[in-house]
Amino acid sequence: MISVILFIEKKARSIEKRYRFTLSTLLVAGVMFVSTFFRFDTAMYFIPIFILVAYVATYFSVLEGIEKIEWFMLFLMPVALLISFYFFYFLFPVRWLTRLPFLIVFAVSVYAILLSSNIFNVGVEKSLQLYRAAFSVNYLYQTLIMFLTLNVVFSLNLNFALNALIVFAISFVLSLQLFWTIKLKLSVEREIVYFAFFLSYLLSQVALALSFVPLNTSIFALFLTASYYSLAGLMYTHLDQRLFKETMREYLIVLGFVLLIVLLSLNW
Secondary structure, X not given: OHHHHHHHHHHHHOOOXXXXXXXXHHHHHHHHHHHOOOOHHHHHHHHHHHHHHHHHHHHHHHOOOOOOOHHHHHHHHHHHHHHHHHXXXXXXXXXXXXXXXXXXXXXXXXXHHXXXXXXXXXXXXXXXXXXXXXXXXXXXXXXXXXXXHHHHHHHOOOOHHHHHHHHHHHHHXXXXXXXXXXXXXXXXXXXXXXXXXXXXXXXXXHHHHHOOOOOOHHHHHHHHHHHHHHHHHHHHHHHOOXXXXXHHHHHHHHHHHHHHHHHHHOOO
């Protein structure tokens, strides 16, 4: 069995990475395409398949040099992207007019995330444009995943405790991966865990409080996503020793603007 795996790996390495990214994207998009023909109550069967396919696709794309905590950090975003898009799809009317654009956006997103995971695996210098591009893409899709997932969660009309718990879990995992990309080590530093926990606790308390406010589901999700974007960005720049006044102003303006939208959407 091991010899077969090694043979497959050897053959895979002979394929250029851009072709491996394309093949992996087609595989993941194909699985998503098939899943759109099934009803929501089949999700429990598709989730394990999604996780397996996302891991296989990511491993086939990255392939070399995966060690220790990278087996979690490099694979987290492809898995999260696949699952969040899958659940969010059921909020759309099921027809070809929505299915095709959805699949195109999803495929482009998968390709971008696989490229970012590969760059993080290579561990390029943070001064290089390549790393900054990978971080920006990773951060962008983290906020997108947060928004899509929370839209689905809040549409289920769960009680306040479950809302807070789910928000804590999602934000902790995502922020842990985001803060890990600062140094790209083979282990997770204690300071990173503390910051991820603190951020997740803050967001869970916001979710707890807003559960008692009559907000539209999308507005609820938007505000928590903006809060994640702003707080995670501030903490990231602090950990990376790049927290300047201009940076703080940028994140706080985004949060303030979304807060204004929330206030205007309330039924006074």
